[in-house]
Amino acid sequence: MSDTATPSAPNVLVASMAERKTARRERWHLLRKRPGFIIGVFICGFWTVCAVLGDRITPYDPFTDRDGLSCGRAPCPPSSAHWFGTDKIGRDILSRVMMGARDLLMVAPVAAVLSVIFGTILGMVMGYYRGLVDNVLSRIVEAFLALPVVMVGLFILTLSKDSAVLDAISFGSRNVIIIYVVALLFTPIVARTVRSTVLGERDLDYVVSARLRGESSLFIMTREILPNITAPIIVELTVRIGYSIFTVATLSLLGVGLQRPSPDWGLAIAEGRDLLPADQWWPVTFPALAIATLVVGVNLIADSIQAVYER
Amino acid sequence: MSLTTSRPGSSIGALALDVDDLHLAYNVRGIPRPVLRGVSFHIEPGEAYGLVGESGCGKSTTAYAALRYMPRNGIITGGTIKVDGDDITSMNRSQLREFRVHKASMVYQDPGSALNPTIKIGKQLIESFTVLGQSGTEAEKSALEALRKVQIADPARVMGRYPHQLSGGMLQRVVIAMALACDPKLLVLDEPTTGLDATVEAEVLDLVRTLRNETGAAILLIAHNLGVIRSMCDRVGVMYAGKIVEEGEAQEVFDSPKHPYTMGLLRSLPRGGMHKSQSALATIPGTLPVLGSDLPTCVYIDRCPLADDTCRTVVPPVVQVAPGHTARCHHIDKVSEIAAVVPSTLREAGTDTVLEITGVSKTFRQAGHDIPALVGVDLSLTDGETLGLVGESGSGKSTLAKAILGVHAPDAGSSLTLDQHQLASKINKRSADDKRAMQIIFQNPDSALNASWTVRNILLRSVRKLTGKDKEAANARVAALADHLRLSPRHLDMKPRQLSGGLKQRVAIARAFAGDPRIVVCDEPTSALDVSVQAAILNLLAELQSEQRTSYVFISHDLGVVRYLADRIAVMYLGRIMEVATTADIFEGPNHPYTEALLSAVPSVDGEPRVRIRLDGEIPSPANPPSGCVFHPRCHRFIEGVCDVTEPPIVEVVVGHSIRCHIPPDELQRLQALDA
């Protein structure tokens, strides 16, 4: 009870103040007051705009323009004409960095969303039915958790180069295969989180009450329990987006993710690395900073959401 | 202040605790919200002082403030706290530490979380002595001695245990031993027995009483249970909204309260053998002012039946009623006029058998072991009847309820008949009508109501699912239900967390009654509520039953509540029914020795003198129950060679009163009369 221990007493206040607003509006209000959230939204917003508008706002054509060769020998260092310099075949790095968000921001969040959807379904089934189903699935999930994501991604993506089946289900797009692979690898992780939350809910009295009025298991899972575990699922989603960007970027770096001529940052870093010993730092540095800002932005949002939802 | 004054024993004759005009606030998002608004009281050396009041009145905050412990956002905004003559509000960090080491200590509500789960009991206890400056070996000896003092039979063994390996009662003894390590001038006990069974509670209280006589420590006791306060304290303060509204000798305050709030509290308790058939419980209308809000002239004005214009304009003075007895009220002379009895108009229980259960057993399997939670339970229930189910935690009350409802399917061979037809054991095998016939009201409405649904949807879904009504008819039914349970239409569109505890429990009751059930299981429906709210809920349950002829299976650990509401009572121990009888017969006797012990354990707010029967040891594990009579290891009337060998027969004392005991009823009656 609220009165029994002093440290919990302020919660009475918080709860009573919350009465005036719906929970959602309250959370939104709290989120907006967190500087980390604002900065995160700003960063992600910036990259989203770049990704959507792409070559319509870049100073040069990111793919074909060879203006950068004009400095003599590409790559040209940063200058007033090319703020970020040019790459080894003379393309403007600023333009390519701006454009580089597009594929990543298409692939990574979709993969995260898919993994959360499948993970939630799997986790709910495991947590709700428990018993044998859960025992077997839990072991499999645990086995998946032991697999390093990037390594398995590498494994699948290299070995699946000419699969007719994969081509068919991915509409011939490599990006779609990457989405499948990342979603597959993250699903068990999400499932484990959801399972443990469902375990905390399924024996609560409101579930017993639903069973007593004869609700089906499907109804109890989707209508009774699911609305009460949205907070951890949303937190999981934001966290997964961050990891998903990490995974896709690393796969691209290793040459099995996004493919040329995509201006993807991971690819650009891989290409620019060979120029480093010649003191040509810019082809690596700017895409690296781009990834860094994007993931920090995503994680600032994830962190704020977590803080507000798990209050 | 100099360090010298904070040495123990330096100020002989000083008050143990002297709180003067204490103001304390919690800082919430930068705004200080007052919680204590001028609390003043004192405790003489060796005296026991109790603080009572409902949740949110500030009693626990006061208790912690007495050791200057506050949550991170707490600030003392005015007043002084002196312990043994030293002002603790002005102490620096090291002085405060010295003070806590030597002069005051505390016993907490939840001993399970008050002890470090990763450290053995012994080490934690020894720490309390090394902090006094004792060497390791000295401290170990002192720790063993301290455990012996709190009547722990095997101190050496307990020292080697981790907290999770001990029961709540044992842990609380350990915490008490820790608190008494320094021979404190002031011992603060914050709800020390809440969450413990009545039998264990009685033992802990006995222990505190004994130790208090031995050590001479002054005691500040916080409890919501008025009976506990009365049985333990010399003087009592009644708190409301951060103020002490009445203070005086415990006996006097409880026997002739002078503040309308104290009066209201006492009248809302079912006491002195009250029964629903004679009178309804009094209730206090309204709710406690929101913590930290601005207060009117008199804190109680919104809920007071005596409030008039004077109350609205003039701050009530502290009136001296008798020497040492004060009340903060304009109308102390009118308090006794508040009507004492609210006549009851309830219909009596019928005679048609609704539910008949025979040989109901339930065995759980855990880690390869069979754990019989219920063993051959026979019970019946008539229309409009309330069957009270009592027993310590772990006695199988809730398991029985869930077995009846089909949540836990009972073992094969169990038989449940509802209105003369056999019930399927599992809920999902039961017909729609059978599901509709039996519903439940849970202890904690927070987990019983789906937090993400509105009240309307909660009720609507139950009505539609249970009665099969179409949407329009169901909506009408929800409106009628809400009206019946005094929920306003405004509440229907709220989510549970926007409602107070009492309102939430009303919603839960409305849901249980959505399909006009034949039987409702009430599993401790009021134990999470304050007494004034409890009274309203109990009245409501009684009314609904009388109107609809619903039968109740009423589980409670509060014998006062059971005695008030139940027509018959069944006493359970280790999954077995030990005694069943009408309420009158249970309280009349003769009783099963276990019932006898249970009854004697309840501290009464009326201060009836009672012989306490101590139960030795703890409730055994159901996994390997004792031989013969399962109660024999703890029984004070144990007969060697009989009770530990053969299972006792069920003996009928009078019609409808049976006892599972080897001792014949008239012999039991003789023995019990002898003891009383």
Added chain:
Amino acid sequence: MWRYVVKRVLFSLVTLWLLATIVFLMTWFLPSDSARLILGAQAPEASVAEFRIRNGLNDSFLTQYFRLMKGLITFDFGQSWKYPQYEVWEYLRTPLAKTAKIAVLALIITTPISIGAGLIAAKFRDRKTDRAIVLFGLAASSIPEFVTCALLMVGLGLKLGWLEPVYSTEAEKLSLFGQLRFLLIPALALALAYFGYIARMMRAGTIQALDSDYVRTASMKGLSGSQVMRSHVLRNAIAPTITVMSVQVGYLISGILGVEYIYNYPGFSRVLLDAATDGDLPVLQVAVLISALIYMVATLFADLFIAWLNPRARLELGSS
């Protein structure tokens, strides 16, 4: 406790078996043509067929499956397909040791610093020091290791010249201490990512312990702040940190792949990449299994350590 250890180890073995099965299924269903990849597009059909027979590629599903299982039990995985002169394990051992070098170096750097930072943050919670540590930790853990590594290569390597901007085989002629110049950049990149996880978890664990009822009891006894920290807070605060450290081992391995690749470090990632492009399945399978095994051993030790720290955890884990 022993009962728990045995149970926990048995569970790990089941997981390992499942893992091997998953890996096998992946190789079975993915359509790569190893023979063609290894022998090249120009190789005559006959030698391709011969390769298939020699390496059992034409065997049935079950035969191949049992071959892998047998290899797992006897720890004999046969030869690499691409370099038949090498046993798989032999082929992997040297690069694995190289990778271990930077991983261990990273852990040595990061563990004490991040635990300390977490404690400091908890102690000064909600103040500037705390905010700075939390923010830095968030950034450090969210930026992919290879990106950090790239930036360190530019900053510490190229611009400041303190460390070697890219690995070169010269390093192998030096003493271990001399090699540091070539190892620190990748190690630091890994250390930074780990710092974020550990420091933030340590902070959370410490705050949780500080807010607990048992710490309240301890300070009410009159113990001093440092006594409370030492005997009551640390023990309880470290458990979630250990868990996070072990679980993040999976990501550490993923991170190492990127870091090694960009730093041109001849470790595990290079063999792995080669094996992947060549379709050298035995090498690939064993590489994945070894990584998974490292993760499992890490979590196993973490669980055992926590069970040793907290007797209640022993109970919960033991019964599940």
